[in-house]
Amino acid sequence: MQKSPKRILIIIPVYNESASVVRLIYELDRMYPKWDILVVNDASQDGSGELAEGTGKVTVINLPFNLGIGGCVQTGFKYARNQGYEIALQFDGDGQHRVEEIRKLIKPVREGLADVVIGSRFNSKENNYEGQLLRRIGIKIFEFFSYILIRQKITDHTSGFRAYNNRALTFLADHYPTDFPEPEVVILLGKNRFRMIEVFTQMLKRQGGVSSIPITKGPYYMIKVMLSMVMAAVRSRIVTDENLNHEKR
Amino acid sequence: MKNVDSSNIQIIAITTSALFLLLILYLIKKKRIKEEYSLLWIFFAVVFIVFSVWRQGLDYIAEFVGIAYPPAALFLVLLMAVFLILIEFSIIISKLADKNKVLAQEIGLLRLEIKQLEEKVRKKKEKKDDSLPSQESNSE
Secondary structure (H helix, E strand, O other): OOOOOEEEEEEEEEOOOOOOHHHHHHHHHHHOOOOEEEEEEOOOOOOHHHHHHHOOOOEEEEOOOOOHHHHHHHHHHHHHHHHOEEEEEEOOOOOOEOHHHHHHHHHHHHOOOOOEEEEEOOOOOOOOOOOOHHHHHHHHHHHHHHHHHHOOOOOOOOOOOEEEEHHHHHHHHHOOOOOOOHHHHHHHHHHOOOOEEEEEOOEOOOOOOOOOOOHHHHHHHHHHHHHHHHHHHHOOOOOOHHHHHHHHO | OOOOOHHHHHHHHHHHHHHHHHHHHHHHHOOOOOHHHHHHHHHHHHHHHHHHHOOHHHHHHHHHHOOOOOHHHHHHHHHHHHHHHHHHHHHHHHHHHHHHHHHHHHHHHHHHHHHHHHHHHHHHHHHHHHHHHHHHHHHO
16 A cells, blocks of 8 residues: 655654653644654653653654664654655754754755755854763764765764655665664665765753763773774675666666 | 593593483473574584594594694684584574564554554544434434
8 A cells, every 4th residue: 555655754762751852842843833753762661652642742652672772763764664754854852952953954855965964063163062072082983984984074973863865764764773873874874875964953962861872881882883884884785776776767 | 640541531521422412402302492503502512422432533633733732622622612602692692682673663663553543443433423323313
């Protein structure tokens, strides 16, 4: 059965973010009343899922147990693919991203300028990000890695503020890494020749929840992510020219 | 130096290796291990039996690989066995983790679908209930 194409889905991965999720939903709904909102509740223990459902403004998927950010976001892509959405936007539920800036990310995808748009906190002179030094060094290393591996300059690999068109979200519905997935996804998409661009977005202090990268896990995180990035680049392409042409026909 | 009676150790080696093989086979029979995951265990159990029966075997290996102290070849074989089996475990665990993730995602998606269907059915029912009395009054 061919479902009629729907336009835009905002995917909010949520894990124990009861402090911020309700306000965020109302804000999104007020600003973008025509778009659909999907909350993927990654088995929160603080009732975030019920709170989101209570607003009556969103569709909620409750995962049976905690999958981590990768598996959680991927569930959103699967839903978007099954429902035939044209654009999916990933938006973190902890209040780090600004609701007004969603348009900035959607616009290039809508106009067909890119398959993927990443909201970057660095891509501008007015950069106001003051993260810890170690974190900034890590991010610089990722930038270097992606330049070497896929010849593309991406400044903010850890950003979870991204927009995808239907082709990209369909691809990611079947191929999404787990365990600190964001940098690896950039390589995976670059390797499979998806057109990526970055737009500058402001990053706010998170209002609820905790970072998925605690500082004690720093070394593990860096090594794991760098290994994943290299491996994603070394693996053969999943989207080949043949099936790409086939798709276009 | 006292001469060590090495026939004792050979008997012990053969019996433990044989018992080891029997244990693996027993676990398969009881369905505690799946056949496909037992192949490496059986393979190495047989290797152990071969080397405990054929004692010069280790000497040959040691000489071939260039190990001055032949019993060390035994550790080499053992370590290789353990490593291979552990790597196999990592592969199996990774595969399981992946399938597990897909299952959880499907459950989440299906739960939503069920909920939406239930809602639809409930609404239809309500509509029916509302329209029923009026139909009755029409027939009268």
